Amino acid sequence: MRSRLPDSVMKSALALLVAFLLLAMPRADAAPFVPSGQPAENLTASIVTFQPGTLYWQRFGHNALLLREASSGRAVTFNYGIFDFGAPDFFLNFARGYMTYRVVPNTLENDLRHYQTEHRWALEQHLNLDARQVGRLRDFLEWNVQPENADYRYDYFLSNCSTRVRDALDYAIGGQLKPQLQARLTSMSYRKEATRLISPDSLLMAGMDLALGPTSDLPIDLWQQSFAPLALMQALRTSTVTDAGGRTLALVGHENRLLAGARGDPPDRAPDLRLQFLLAGITMAAILLGLAKFRAVGTVRWLFMLIATSIALLCGLGGLILAALWGLSEHWAGWRNENLLLVDPLCLLLVPALLMYPRLRWRPSLFTRRVALAVLVLAALSLLVRDIPGLKQQNLHWAYLLIPIHAAIALVFLRAKKPDDEL
Secondary structure (H helix, E strand, C coil): CEECCCHHHHHHHHHHHHHHHHHHCCCCCCCCCCCCCCCCCCEEEEEEEECCCCCHHHCCCEEEEEEEECCCCCEEEEEEEEECCCCCCHHHHHHHCCEEEEEEEEEHHHHHHHHHHCCCCEEEEEECCCHHHHHHHHHHHHHHCCCCCCEEEEECCCECHHHHHHHHHHHHCCCCHHHHHHCCEEEEEHHHHHHHHHCCCHHHHHHHHHHCCHHHHCEEEHHHHCCCHHHHHHHHCCCEEECCCCCEEECEEEEEEEECCCCCCCCCCCCCCHHHHHHHHHHHHHHHHHHHHCCCCHHHHHHHHHHHHHHHHHHHHHHHHHHHHHHCCCCHHHCCCHHHHCCCHHHHHHHHHHHCCCCCCCCCCHHHHHHHHHHHHHHHHHHHHHHCCCCCCCCHHHHHHHHHHHHHHHHHHHHCCCCCCCC
């Protein structure tokens, strides 16, 4: 995934692309797509994979299709996943999950210059495609980069820079790639692969993990895992293709490093947060209960209020966001999120009472005490629903973190009842 290229670079790249394609063949009609059926005798095809970067939208890496003219050496890349922060309503559409990205042609030279400044490696995989297959790929890409065809609905897992490259290649070789990759199951899920790649940004990883629902925990095959450019790069190394003569060849003929890079690659797996979150949850619960024990001290009461109110606000607002992802957006990976039992919008109802905690004779109302108890019961319920088929979300670490905290806050509320109050 990449941000929008400068207009001057895009214009020069488009001009080069037009000239390049005119040399290769007469232009096809822009829409609908109709392949010419003409082989590309003077073109070779490759996939270029670029190392993940340090900015959050670069963490998944990037890849592009490359067509190279054999006689002149001129090379054009086709980059999917291009977006523009300045597009109308970009952030609103991002929140809604209704994002429009585009495919943009560029020169290989410009692409390499861009990634070299970011110290990211680039690897070219030369594909063993015959002239007929390269012709199909050329026809499709020529049609796809036309302004009326370049935009597409973006999806992080189903329609991104890598899946578009994968699908175009699969089309070019007559659907030979998809059954090979679908037949190879992995030990990964969308959650595991996404959090692994984003894990260098720990807060972003935690937020993404919290926002993903149970659908993201289903096992995925290699076809699905290739939403990640590096996973597609690895998958192509063990894939085959049958040419026009009936020969079965390795899909990747050879590889060469275009840029050396100077950064480390993503970890092999996301960190296991269960022990860390359990210790953090117990520690925070102990702090809250310890402060409540010494509430006779004014400073202690204010400190408890600040900590507990912050937790209630974070949980309550976080729960509203999770609910909106489920009910108001197209982010399907966030639907039916069981973390709503842990990051509960009901926590917002505790905020007014917590703000009054510094009062020496603080007594929460019967209603707020019941809300605090309900928050705890719902959080504990998250452990029980894990045994229901189809609802086993990988969120045990969040339960370990938040249940002790909710229990501590509920205990403080229950202990502060008036003598004649009952639940």
